[in-house]
Amino acid sequence: MIGLISATAAGAAACDRLAAAWPDRTRRYPGPVADAVRAAFAECEQLVCFLATGATVRLLAPLLRDKREDPGVVCVDEARRHAVALLGGHAGGANALADQVAEQFPGCRPVVTTATDATGVPGLDTLGWPVEGAVAAVSRAMLDGSPVRLVSDAVHPLPALPPNVAADADGAVSLLVSDLAVEPDAGQAVLRPPTVTVGVGASRGASAEEVLTLIESALAAAGLSPRSLAALATVEAKAGEPGLVAAAERLGVPLRAHPAAALAEIPVPNPSRAPQDAVGTPSVAEAAALREAGPGADLLVPKRKSEPAPGAAAMATCAVARRRPRGRLAVVGLGPGARDLLTPRARDELRRASVLVGLDQYVAQVRDLLRPGTRVLESGLGAEEERARTAVAQARAGHAVALIGSGDAGVYAMASPALAEASADIDVVGVPGVTAALAAAALLGAPLGHDHVSISLSDLHTPWEVIARRVAAAAAADLVVTFYNPRSRGRDWQLPKALGLLAEHRAPDTPVGVVRNASRPGERVHLTTLGALDPADVDMMTVVTVGNTATRAVAGRMVTPRGYRWQEARA
Incomplete structure (x- = not known):
C-alpha cells in the first residue's frame, strides 16, 4: 500500500489525483503531517509526500530502522515538477515509484540519485534474485570501474554487466552466480539464480514443520542453497493440503499443482503403486519436481521420505530437480x-x-x-x-x-x-x-474507424499475384487499406497497379492519406484522393491509406465513420 501525505491544498489535490489513478494501491493519511508520516511509515510499503524535502527528511529521521525494512519514500514539490526518490530507492522501490508518480503529472520529472540507476549499472539488489555477501563492496567496484571477477556455474539471462565485470578480471572482489550452498568469500557477493524446484507429496494432515524439515534436509544433501528455490510442486489433488500450502508460504515460493495425468507421463526412477491408487500417478514428488523444472532438468535428489516421530508413519515425500538455465x-x-x-x-x-x-x-x-x-x-x-x-x-x-x-x-x-x-x-x-499504420492514422484523423486491412506491396518475399489477389479482395470487401512498402526506386509499378484494383470499386474522390516519416524528423502529411494521388510522391518511408466508400474528408481530416445510427440519421 502507498501512503499519500500532504500539507497544502495543492498537495491535497495531487493526492486526489494519485488516489483516483491508483484506487487499489493508495491510502490517504489526513491530519497533522507529523502524525500522518508516522502512521504511514508504520503501515505502508511506500509513501508519497507532497512536502518540502527538508521537512520530509526531518520527519523521517527518527523513524528509520534498516534500509531492508524501511518503506520507499518519494517526495514531490508543491508545483509537481519533481518526484524525488528520497528513501529506499532499491529495497523500498522508491526509484520505480518516482517514475510512476512523474507519469501522473504533466511536466513532472523523476529524480533518482542512486548511483547504479544514475549510471545505468544494474544494482545487484534489483535483479529479482536473492543476493548476499559483500554486496556493497562489489557494487562500489562495479561503479568505480575496478575489476570484478565473474564466476558463474552456467550462463544465466542476466542484464548487461559493465565491462569491468568479467571472468578474466583480476580484482579484489568477485561476483559469484550459483545455486550451491557456499559461503561467500571475503569481498564476494553471491547471486542466487532460481534454478531449484522441489516436488512434494503429503498424506492428509502432514504438518508444515514435517514438510519443511524434509525439504531442508534434501537441499542440504544436494549442496543447494534454499535461496535458489524457485517453487514447490505437487499433484492437483494435493494443491490445498494445508501443510504444503503453509510450507510454500514460509519459504516464500509458489506452490504449483500439476494434473495427475501429466505427472504420470514423466519417467521417474522410483514409481510407486501407492500414489497411483491414491491420486492417479505413480509418482508425485519426482514427477512434479521434474515437470516444474522443465525440459532438460536434472533430478538431483530422488524421492525421500520424512522422518516422523517414533511409531508414526511418514507423512511427506520430496524430490529435488535443477532447471537447465534458459535464455x-x-x-x-x-x-x-x-x-x-x-x-x-x-x-x-x-x-x-x-x-x-x-x-x-x-x-x-x-x-x-x-x-x-x-x-x-x-x-x-x-x-x-x-x-x-x-x-x-x-x-x-x-x-x-x-x-x-x-x-x-x-x-x-x-x-x-x-x-x-x-x-x-x-x-x-x-x-x-x-505501428506505422496507427501513427499515420493518428496524423490523418480517423481513417481506420471501421474495418481495415494492411497490405505490403513488396514482392521480394511474396509473389505479386498473391498481393494483387489480396488487394482485389480488400477492394471488393470495401475495407480501408493501408499500404506498407508502397514504392521504391526498384519497384515503381506495384502501387499504380494496386490503386487501379481499388479504383474498380471506389470513386475517384475517395480520400487517400499519404504520410511520410510518421513521428520522425521530416514528417509530412498529405490528404488527397484516389484519382489525384501521384505515385511519384510516395517512397519506402511512406504509408498510404486509402479510404472505403464511406470515408470522408471532414475539416481537412480523413474520417471513416463507424456507421452509428445517429450519424446515419444526421447524414
Missing part, C-alpha cells in the same frame, strides 16, 4: 520512431537485455537506452533471416536477448522469422509497439 528472447517493437511513442515496457526490455540484435538504423535510435556492457549485434537492410537466427542462437546460449524492430515487431518485422526459428528451449516475450 530469454524479447522481441521488441520500437514504435514508428519518436521517443515518446516507445512504450515503457520496451524501455524495460532494452535495459534487461545483455545482447541487442537489430537493424543498424534501429539500433541507433535506442543505443543511449542500453546499459553499459550491452553487446550489440547489428546488420544492414536485407539481413532479416540472419538477425533472427543470431537472436535465437544467443538466447539458446543462455543470454537475455532483445531483438528489435520498428513499429510492432510482429507486423512486417522480426517476430515471425525469429519465432519460426525458435523452439521450446528458450523463453520468449513479445513487446507490442505502435
